[in-house]
Amino acid sequence: xxxxxxxxVEYGKHNKVIPLTNVNFHLEPGDFVTITGxxxxxxxxxxxxxxxxxxxxxxxxxxxxxxxHKLNDTELSRIRNTSIGFVFQSFNLVDYLxxxxxxxxxxxxxxxxxxERSERAARMLNAMGLSSRTDHYPGELSGGERQRVAxxxxxxxxxxxxxxxxxxxxxxxxxxxTVMEIFSEIHRQRRTAILLVTHNPWIADFGEQKIHxxxxxxx
Amino acid sequence: xxxxxxxxSLNLRRTGKKKRSGGKKSLAALFTFLFFLICLINxxxxxxxxxxxxxxxxxxxxxxxxxxxxxxxNRRFIRPEDLDAVSKLEGVELVQGKLHVSKGHIFLMDRIxxxxxxxxxxxxxxxxxxxxxxxxxxxxxxxxxxxxSQNLFxxxxxxDENVFIRxxxxxxxxxxxxxxxxxIDPFCxxxxxxxxxxxxxxxxxxxxxxxxxxxxxxxxxxxxxxTKPGVVKYxxxxxxxxxxxxxxxxxxxxxNPLSAYGVIPxxxxxxxxxxxxxxxxxxxxxxxxxxxxxSGKLSSAYVLCKTGFKDSISRSIEKTGLVVERxxxxxxxxxxxIIDELKKNTGxxxxxxxxxxxxxxxxxxxxYKILSVxxxxxxxxxxxxxxxGATRKDIRRMFNQLCxxxxxxxxxxxxxxxxxxxxxxxxxxAGAFNRIPLxxxxxxxxxxxxxxxxxxxxxxxxxxxxxxxPLIPLIPITFTAAYLPVRKAxxxxxxxxxxx
Numbered sequence: 177x178x179x180x181x182x183x184x185v186e187y188g189k190h191n192k193v194i195p196l197t198n199v200n201f202h203l204e205p206g207d208f209v210t211i212t213g214x215x216x217x218x219x220x221x222x223x224x225x226x227x228x229x230x231x232x233x234x235x236x237x238x239x240x241x242x243x244x245h246k247l248n249d250t251e252l253s254r255i256r257n258t259s260i261g262f263v264f265q266s267f268n269l270v271d272y273l274x275x276x277x278x279x280x281x282x283x284x285x286x287x288x289x290x291x292e293r294s295e296r297a298a299r300m301l302n303a304m305g306l307s308s309r310t311d312h313y314p315g316e317l318s319g320g321e322r323q324r325v326a327x328x329x330x331x332x333x334x335x336x337x338x339x340x341x342x343x344x345x346x347x348x349x350x351x352x353x354t355v356m357e358i359f360s361e362i363h364r365q366r367r368t369a370i371l372l373v374t375h376n377p378w379i380a381d382f383g384e385q386k387i388h389x390x391x392x393x394x395x
Numbered sequence: 396x397x398x399x400x401x402x403x404s405l406n407l408r409r410t411g412k413k414k415r416s417g418g419k420k421s422l423a424a425l426f427t428f429l430f431f432l433i434c435l436i437n438x439x440x441x442x443x444x445x446x447x448x449x450x451x452x453x454x455x456x457x458x459x460x461x462x463x464x465x466x467x468x469n470r471r472f473i474r475p476e477d478l479d480a481v482s483k484l485e486g487v488e489l490v491q492g493k494l495h496v497s498k499g500h501i502f503l504m505d506r507i508x509x510x511x512x513x514x515x516x517x518x519x520x521x522x523x524x525x526x527x528x529x530x531x532x533x534x535x536x537x538x539x540x541x542x543x544s545q546n547l548f549x550x551x552x553x554x555d556e557n558v559f560i561r562x563x564x565x566x567x568x569x570x571x572x573x574x575x576x577x578x579i580d581p582f583c584x585x586x587x588x589x590x591x592x593x594x595x596x597x598x599x600x601x602x603x604x605x606x607x608x609x610x611x612x613x614x615x616x617x618x619x620x621x622t623k624p625g626v627v628k629y630x631x632x633x634x635x636x637x638x639x640x641x642x643x644x645x646x647x648x649x650x651n652p653l654s655a656y657g658v659i660p661x662x663x664x665x666x667x668x669x670x671x672x673x674x675x676x677x678x679x680x681x682x683x684x685x686x687x688x689x690s691g692k693l694s695s696a697y698v699l700c701k702t703g704f705k706d707s708i709s710r711s712i713e714k715t716g717l718v719v720e721r722x723x724x725x726x727x728x729x730x731x732x733i734i735d736e737l738k739k740n741t742g743x744x745x746x747x748x749x750x751x752x753x754x755x756x757x758x759x760x761x762x763y764k765i766l767s768v769x770x771x772x773x774x775x776x777x778x779x780x781x782x783x784g785a786t787r788k789d790i791r792r793m794f795n796q797l798c799x800x801x802x803x804x805x806x807x808x809x810x811x812x813x814x815x816x817x818x819x820x821x822x823x824x825a826g827a828f829n830r831i832p833l834x835x836x837x838x839x840x841x842x843x844x845x846x847x848x849x850x851x852x853x854x855x856x857x858x859x860x861x862x863x864x865p866l867i868p869l870i871p872i873t874f875t876a877a878y879l880p881v882r883k884a885x886x887x888x889x890x891x892x893x894x895x
Contacts (some may be wrong), residue, residue, distance in 0.1 A: 229782065229890050250786045257784020264893065270780045272408045284401045285784040329783065 177338060177367065178203040178226060183235035185221050185392075195221040196232070197392040205336060206367040208360075210383030212374060220341055226371055227260050227339045228252050257286050261330025261338040261368075264368040265345035267322040269314040269329075275301060275321075276310040279328045286333065288381045300328040304358065320351035327358055331368075338362070340372040344379055357381045397789040399796070406797040409773070461709055463696045464718040473696050473717060484711055486704020490696065525600075675754045758869065759876040764800060766880035770887075777884055778892020787885040794884045798877040799870075 180201040187193040194217035202293050203209065203226070213219045224230040225237055231245040238244070239255060247255070256262075261282075269278045280288075280297035288296070301310055303326040314322055323343055330338050340359065344352035360382055372383060380386050388395045397405075397651050463481070465473050482490040709719045770777075777790055 224890050227782070250788070253781070253784050253786040253789075256782060262782045268775070268782075268893065270776055270779065273405075275409075281780070283784040284405070285397055285780070285786070285789060287398060333784075 177205050177240060179236075179238040180225065180232075181236045181238065183225055183232040183237060185218075185225060185230065186233040195392050196225065199225075199392070199394055201226070201387075201394060202332040203337065203369055203371065204221065205337075205369055206363075208363045208370045208372070208382070208384045209387060210372045210374060210385070211387045212377065212380045212381040213389035215375065216243065217389045219375075219389050220270075221392075222389060222394075223339045223371055223373055226337075227262060228256055253285070257282055258333050259336045261266060261333065261335040263323070263326050263330045263338060263340040263343045267314070267319075267326045267346075269322055269325055274311050274313055275306060275317065275325045278325055279332050282329060282333050295383070296332055297328070300332050301325070304328045312354055318351075319347050320354060322353050323347060323351075324358065327355070327362075331362065331366075334366075334368050335368065337369045337371060340370065342373050342375070344374065344376065352376075397785070397792055399792075401459060402789075402793045402796045403800070405793060406800050409797070428634065461698050461700065461705060461712075462720040463698060463712055464720060466716055466718050475716060480715070481708075481712060484704075484708050486701040486708055487698055488701055489699040497730055755872060757869075758872055762798070762802075762873055762876035763880060765801070766794070766877050767883070769797070770794065770880045770884040773884070774887055774892045777887040778889040780886065781889035782893070790887070791881055791885040794881040795874070795877065798873055798881065802869060802873045806863075806869065809866055810863070 177225040178201075182198050183196055183199040183201075184194065185196040187195065195216075199222065201222075211222060213221050221230065225232050228237070228239070228244045228247075236243050236245075239259070242255075244252060244255070268273075270281065274283065276294065276297045278301055280293040284295065298307070298310060301307055304327060306321060306324055306328070309317060309321060309325075314325070317325065323346075327338075327343070330340075338359075343359075344355055347355060356379055359370055359372065362368055370383075372379075374380055463473060463477075478490050481487060655850070698708060712719050777785075780790065
């Protein structure tokens, strides 16, 4: 489904930084891959490339046999909207929207009718155990609740891949475990491919496949 | 692509104008919307006039009254037989007019706490030819000389037995079409309550009243005698007498001089008449000297028609060679005159453009700066949206709409502010007009104040589309100013944005 072929990423002109070097990676539907590595090892760059947010300097990123960096902005946005769900460490919810509105935000960009949007958002929040929090703003939610809202937002479009960049980075142990159980549940029930970045070994154990990044190369 | 409605919803949420879904919109926004709607329907001044009408329970606009005017070019004046003929037409309820009416009339504006700007300026052309509104002598004893020196009216002398003055619309209606003489003491003293405030069955010493007034009255009349020898040769320092030719249609509430007065009982009026009878006789000897050269012929008359007969009556009167105005005072006239004036003086337009140019730059810079800050503040949010599927076009659309939305708010607020400012200017200039020293009557500052006052009234009485017209260029200006910040927003790199 997702293939990275000889992908390298370079930043800067004078002081070159090479966070990824000749990376080859293959992700199948239903895979649960955890990526670990030290800070600055290139984990986030790797998932950004996988999610089509970052264009590699060399190499190819193929999603369902389509080369992502050859797509125009609208086509790429469409893939991000419908096939890839992002979950971030700092939740990245929109402050002025309620939990339900945050969850339904991706559907706004896919022109889903409002009634269907509300219905799907409510269903997704219900699945996350947040049915009583639909009208709350992010500021009124706890860290764990916010992350669950973010997961609901990533899932609402029923994507093929969920890319989670340190989703438990800002959470305590108990909440982290709850969140990871949710990921496992999603993986088990929906067979959604999950690409999860963490620097925490016990979280990495949730994955079926573990990858370690050292200085831009996968191990 | 994001729909217009969704983008609007997001923008409203972003700017805090809309609470969570299904929540109530702010009351202020609702009022703003209603005000704008009413403005569109009634025109700016209509709203104010309507409020005045509601509060004062008066009808500022009687659509069933037409004004008949003499055709001066063809020397076709209104003769008594014309009025007789008009009064016999089907559908005519009342015809106002009497031979003694001539070019000028004086309405006393005493005891009014405020004077609406149009009272002095707005109907100048229409009003001052036929009437002259005199602001309170308490406030400005020089008003008559000023107005006379402007050749805005001539004095006329009329005699009649009855004295009426009225306040309420229903009472005014009762008397419309009948001829009354108001005995005016326009030169009343500060602590003199005026004849129109006589209370029934209470003892007054009119001599005392008139004595107090007499010194001021005499002073003014002496001035008139000097400056207008052809018009005023002699006048006994008595309360002057003038005739109401009808109440002014289209002037509302307190702005209608007649509606601002109380009605005094006929008995009181007669009492005043009796008291002044002896001295009046002496004045009567000079009657001819006070008459306007065209006295004996009406310059205008009012006809109150029954509903549905206005057009047929107007046509019938027009056939006799008289001029008919279907509305006594047209609110659009002032603005038309200004536009005509602008057409004649293109220099004014250039001057206006030069004055406006710095403002245009100011607006562009302001919008640019505001939007840039907005985009900067929203970078992370843009990044999130880009991650979850927003295209660059979606972002552009949202920010363009945000810009449009902000400008729309500015437009509405500008409209409200412009009306408020114009009203304030109108009041200020009306006040200035009252208080300007006599020696400055011919000065440029006086003309300037008049012009500003005229413009304020023109603005207030202008239809909604004219009020909106100057704001329309703001739209292209806004989008020009917004181009760069919106472009910047659409180019936000989600990877960079997420790092913030």
